[in-house]
Amino acid sequence: MNKKKPIFLLSLGCSKNTVDSERILYHAEANGFTFTQRAEDASVIIINTCGFIADAKEESVNEILAAADMRRNGEIEALYVTGCLSALYRRELQAELPEVDRFFGTSDLEEIIRELGGTSETAAIHKRTLLTPPHYAWLKIGEGCSRTCSFCAIPKMRGRHASRTMESLVTEAAMLLQMGVKEINIISQDITQYGWDTHQRSLLDELLVRLADLGAPWLRLLYAYPQNFPVEVIDTMRKTPSVCNYLDIPVQHISDRILTSMNRGISKEQTMRLLESIREKNPEIALRTTMIVGYPGETRREFEELLRFVESFRFERLGCFAYSHEEHTSAYRELEDTIPPEEKEARVKELMELQEGIAASVNRKLEGKSVEIMIDEIQGTTALARTRYDAPEVDNECIINIGNDMTPAPGELWLAEVTDSSAYELYGNLLAKR
Structure with a gap:
């Protein structure tokens, strides 16, 4: 490919996908390729797709179709598709979209660079050009997920959890700080799993201490799974000024029956005990969580149980999704999607209206401070x-x-x-x- 002709890179989906796109961007630029902010100015388009839920899939497909039209009409010379949707539906997409020159999975960075006509140095695989504002960045500490949640196809898309080495993460974090990053957000599909695959125990606390020693003004923990969460991390958070008193810990539901059906590996009582212990260890912490409503078979009573839990526990931050019946999940294979879409959305609205009142109350306490x-x-x-x-x-x-x-x-x-x-x-x- 002619390196003087620009590439348009479209990154869809979550922060983990953003990191993958940043790596593509860095290694392509290191090979002399240039990028443009406008698809119409590009000779090559790369789309990094999301395949998590139906809305994300639809957005990815629509973007691929629009780019395929450009490829068919000769407006661009090549079209490449990568990411989660590509990993999950490569065969089907290849059959339906011959305009796409090549589909890649979620860990094919070196192949993408070679396809463009460049080379990538394995030792520099985690170097990247930030797509975020320059003062904050994501630090992805692992790839994939070994959990078996019934509603989620991420293990199918990204494979089992694989922790990165601590030294590589410390090196990358130091590089980010040298670039001017002031806030490092620690992410993975599940940061709780960090270290279990390599050392049969959690290394998250040790990693956090190492990262704090680098002098980052702010460090933040996102995407922690409740089961086996290493609570010693909260002690480190409390006594380390650079670690924000913040934890994102998606609970998903509180009904024992639904938690069991979701295959979350943790009960209502265990969840509540964990959350209470976190707040006891660090009363200053802000807890963010995510809930799923409209899960197959969720009764009104079970939904109201969730409402009561949210009302009593009072999470500082909370997001909510309507359950999406996704192929390649055990819930899709084994359960019927029983809740009508309009009822799911009504439950999302009811829960978020409750949370809005809680959030307003939390924020009022900061007035005058x-x-x-x-x-x-x-x-x-x-x-x-x-x-x-x-x-x-x-x-x-x-x-x-x-x-x-x-x-x-x-x-x-x-x-x-x-x-x-x-x-x-x-x-x-x-x-x-x-």
């Missing part, structure tokens, strides 16, 4: 920012007035006074740089 914020963006005399309790892209936003003679910049830490709030926003005034 000073909080540390990370500046994300400047819009005129307003700074858009986040507190330590807010992960990028999914949590609250701080809308902060910039005073005279103040010149905040993205990536800087400041103190701000909270003057007002809503369920998902904090409002206030900038006080001083940290």
Whole structure:
């Protein structure tokens, strides 16, 4: 391929996919290829797809179809598709979309670079060009997932969990800090599994200590599975200033019957005991979770059990999905999708309305207080920012007035006074740089 002709890379889906796209971007650029922000200016299009739930699949397919039209009409010279959807449905996609020059799986970086006409150095496989704003980044500590949740096809797409070496992660984190990253978000399909495949025990706490020693201003933990969660991590969090008092720990449901059917490996009582112990160890922590409603056979009573749990436990952050009946999952094979779509959406709405009230109450407690914020963006005399309790892209936003003679910049830490709030926003005034 002519290296002077630009490539358009479309990255869909989650933060784990973003990291894969960043690696493609780096290694292609290292081989002299250039990229464009517009598909119509490209000679090659690469689409990194998501295949998690129906909506994500539909978005991926629509983007592939649009690019296939461009390939058929001669507007581009090549079209490549990679990622989770490609891994799961490669055979079907190849049959239906001959315009796609080649389909790749989720771990085919070197093949993609070779297909473009370049080479990649195995030792540099984790180097990347950030697609996030330059002050925060994702650090993917493992690939795949060894859990067997009934509703999820990720193990089918990405294989069993494989932990990265601690040394490679420390090296990558140091590289990110040298690039100017101020917030490192630790991710995987399940960070709880880190170390189990290589050392038969959790290494997450040891990794967190090593990363904290590098001097990152903020470290954050995302995507922790409740079963076998290493609670010593919470002790490290509490006593380590750079580790944000924040944990994303998807619970999915609280009904024992549904948890068993989901094959979550943890009961209602065990879940509640774990969450309570986390809060006891670190009363300052903000817990984020995710719920699934409309799971096959979920009765009104079971849904109300979930509502009562959410109301009593009062998660600081919570997201909710309507159950999606996905091929390649055990729930798809063994269970009937019994809840009508409109009922699923009604339950999502009911749960999120409950959570909105909880979130508003949590935020009201911050009014009149000073909080540390990370500046994300400047819009005129307003700074858009986040507190330590807010992960990028999914949590609250701080809308902060910039005073005279103040010149905040993205990536800087400041103190701000909270003057007002809503369920998902904090409002206030900038006080001083940290």
